[in-house]
Amino acid sequence: MSQVTTDFNDRTIEYKQLLSDFRVLLKKNNLKFTIQREVILDTLYNSDEHLTPESLHNLIQNKHPDLKTGIATVYRTLSLLEDSDMVTSLSFGAQGKKYELGAKEHHDHLICTKCGTITEFVDDEIEARQRAITDELGFKMSDHSMQIYGICQQCQQNN
Amino acid sequence: MSQVTTDFNDRTIEYKQLLSDFRVLLKKNNLKFTIQREVILDTLYNSDEHLTPESLHNLIQNKHPDLKTGIATVYRTLSLLEDSDMVTSLSFGAQGKKYELGAKEHHDHLICTKCGTITEFVDDEIEARQRAITDELGFKMSDHSMQIYGICQQCQQNN
DNA sequence: GTCGCTGCAAAGTCTTTGCAGAGAG
DNA sequence: CTCTCTGCAAAGACTTTGCAGCGAC
Numbered sequence: 001m002s003q004v005t006t007d008f009n010d011r012t013i014e015y016k017q018l019l020s021d022f023r024v025l026l027k028k029n030n031l032k033f034t035i036q037r038e039v040i041l042d043t044l045y046n047s048d049e050h051l052t053p054e055s056l057h058n059l060i061q062n063k064h065p066d067l068k069t070g071i072a073t074v075y076r077t078l079s080l081l082e083d084s085d086m087v088t089s090l091s092f093g094a095q096g097k098k099y100e101l102g103a104k105e106h107h108d109h110l111i112c113t114k115c116g117t118i119t120e121f122v123d124d125e126i127e128a129r130q131r132a133i134t135d136e137l138g139f140k141m142s143d144h145s146m147q148i149y150g151i152c153q154q155c156q157q158n159n
Numbered sequence: 160m161s162q163v164t165t166d167f168n169d170r171t172i173e174y175k176q177l178l179s180d181f182r183v184l185l186k187k188n189n190l191k192f193t194i195q196r197e198v199i200l201d202t203l204y205n206s207d208e209h210l211t212p213e214s215l216h217n218l219i220q221n222k223h224p225d226l227k228t229g230i231a232t233v234y235r236t237l238s239l240l241e242d243s244d245m246v247t248s249l250s251f252g253a254q255g256k257k258y259e260l261g262a263k264e265h266h267d268h269l270i271c272t273k274c275g276t277i278t279e280f281v282d283d284e285i286e287a288r289q290r291a292i293t294d295e296l297g298f299k300m301s302d303h304s305m306q307i308y309g310i311c312q313q314c315q316q317n318n
Numbered sequence: 319g320t321c322g323c324t325g326c327a328a329a330g331t332c333t334t335t336g337c338a339g340a341g342a343g
Numbered sequence: 344c345t346c347t348c349t350g351c352a353a354a355g356a357c358t359t360t361g362c363a364g365c366g367a368c
Binding site: 319320322323324325326327329330331332333334335338341342343 | 344345346347348349350351352353354355356357358359360361362363364365366367368
């Protein structure tokens, strides 16, 4: 059956698990576990929003003013996490990329072009059709993303 | 019925019509019809690829070496065309935006992460579900885009 | 003729990189 | 101790803007 879901409060992976995966990943690649990397992962985990490198950096500076995390480190860590498929990036419009933790279930995006809010949803029927289409064309799917642009209910009311 | 289509050789809008629409658009906004703008529209029309501003500029320089079209004009014209919904942009990965003429039928994209080829397709069932989902959530859809990433048949064989 | 357009180059953004000191293992 | 990380600032890549002359209407 098809169903629309926008509720992701019950994360599929707990933070401890996530952190442990991260440590394994780092060890496997001879990389070091640093405070900055942990703070970035933690901030991504505790944010329900899709973050730009800049907004992520701001969040971190507010929460950890003592730790002078540089924007370059944020970029470097996001690249690392993206390469390892721990985060996913979404690029839309002119304003560059937004990142989200990839540990949640797969989902698609509703993007409000007025307020910029991104809402997530999953539809089984669409997922099934995507598999059917790629099978039919002999295309080996590794990932997919769908964005629907428009005006969210909130913005329609405010207008 | 659902159907997969990858054949867009029969353009829904002829070039003359397109050009005429463009002239109307320009006149309506008190803008001028210049050689540069025509060449850009023509090059977009005659390309089956999704073009970056840079690749579009290169194509134009090769085809019209006499006309020293600047990259700035390409950017300006693409913005103009995008604002008027005559072209659509697709941003994915790190390499910035790619543009395509929006006069064709709506379609989604299969993107080969190996060779970079973009194949188009349309699926009625997915389109219908998208409408159903947005209706259900009270979201006023203006546009949507879907990308499926993976390895195309060609690249699988070459491997 | 007028007023918008163009190419050029300079200025902005956003992102990446080089480096020397700091810190994890 | 070693070798990677980090912050900083400088460099890059991509896009936009200011300007003076050019060209559509």
